[in-house]
Amino acid sequence: MADSQTRGARSVPTLTRADLADELHQTIGLSRAESADLVEQVLDSIGAALLEGGNVKLSSFGSFMLRKKGLRVGRNPKTGVEVPIQPRTVLTFRPSQQFRQKINS
Helix, strand or coil: CCCEEEECCEEEECCCHHHHHHHHHHHHCCCHHHHHHHHHHHHHHHHHHHHCCCCEEECCCEEEEEEEECCEEEECCCCCCEEEECCEEEEEEEECHHHHHHHHC
């Protein structure tokens, strides 16, 4: 795995598209090009479903959901001036119960 992020005193690797394609190549035996194409197709399908306003549920892993946030008032921390924050849609991830248990064990 190429990149890493620092969390506290230890380094946590970042999983990339290339890592996923390489894992497919090694595990299933697809060519590198076929593996990369398959990863792209899966990610494109997930992205398309979210762009259409749907949710994506991956059993035993979790769910990606779109959530609409309404107009709200924020505050500039330096000046204390109130500023309206426009409505927007945010992407959230909720891990499955099984995945949560794995993380916490």
